[in-house]
Amino acid sequence: MQQIAIFTQNLDIGGVQKRVSEISDFLSKFYRVYIILAEDNKQIKYKLNSKIKTLKIKTKKINISKKFAGEKVFKYRVEALEKFLKKIKPKVVLSFEDYNNLILLKTKTKTKKIVSVRVSFDMYKGKKIHLLDESFYKKVKKLYAKTKKIIVVSQAIKKQLKNSLLIYNGVEIKECKEQKFSNYILNVGRLHPQKGQIDLIKAFNKIKSKIKENLIIVGDGVLKNELKKLIKELNLEDRVKLTGYDDPYKYYKNAELFVFPSYYEGHPNALLEAMKCGCAVVSYDFSGSDEILDKRVRVGDVENLSKEILKVLKNNDIAESLKLKSKEIVKKYSYHKSLRKYKEVVDRCVVY
Secondary structure, three states, rough: EEEEEEEOOOOOHHHHHHHHHHHHHHOOOOOEEEEEEOOOOOOOOOOOOOOOEEEEEEOOOOOOOOOHHHHHHHHHHHHHHHHHHHHHHOOEEEEEEEEHHHHHHHHHOEEEEEEEOOOOHHOEEEEOEOOEOHHHHOOOHHHHHHOOOEEEHHHHHHHHOOOOEEOHHHHHHHHOOOOOOOOOEEEEEOOOOOOOOHHHHHHHHHHHHHHHOOEEEEEEEOHHHHHHHHHHHOOOOOEEEEEOOOOOHHHHOOOOOEEEOOOOOOOOHHHHHHHHHOEEEEEEEEHHHHHOOOEEEEOHHHHHHHHHHHHHHHHHHHHHHHHHHHHHHHHHHHHHHHHHHHHHHHHHHOOO
């Protein structure tokens, strides 16, 4: 069996993490797979085939207030990844997300490199990601010329990377479980500013007296304490529930409405899963959302978000129409077709 490596940040909670675990499991049927993680201080939350070997770059303690802290961590991870790759000598390395793609492309190893780009480059404007600002990420497009293949997850990203291959995230055919409780609005995702849960809670607060439905947010993350504080400040403890990390399929089927107020995404797993289970959806118009949904709310518009939620909950015909549309749209996102496409790319790189 040929050896391949998959490089990503961690396998803690998240859409990318889930996707990496699925792709790794599938490829392990045909290759000897190593997963290399950029962090060793996060739990592996997704079950992996026992044949897969996991290597972790030791998380380095650093004073983040010091100048060039991000650049130092980045350089350290480049050197650590290079050591692992020299040791295992994979035929191909597949990496996920721009930060990790840059680390891989900075290594001097001659192995064939495939990168998976998950978000639009617009997301870097005015932000610091991994202690690195927008100017650092401007190098992305230039470095991507060194890759064997670039995989993107939406047409919006493909427009920015012309010589790329589009592979949508597929939706696994999984049972949408019934729950005893009902009458709730649902959101699923990491508790992170990107996911817009602060906006959702504020929108819910605007209409709470007009609806009987409560709000359930499934997920965990860095925003947990801030969300708890907001819920308390708005006196919503009896109306908003944070479940923590849990199986989202326990919640999709009985949801009256799935709300997805993300500020940016690639091709979101949680949204596709909710649609597969027949949820009516209200979403922000993040880049790429037009490939999945017809009607969206402008990103950051809490007022209109609350109005759209109320409109769907108060009009059964609108809700039923959205549910039917969800099931129809999601049919084209085949889970197994997506995995087979990843294998085809890796196969070609191994051979040629």
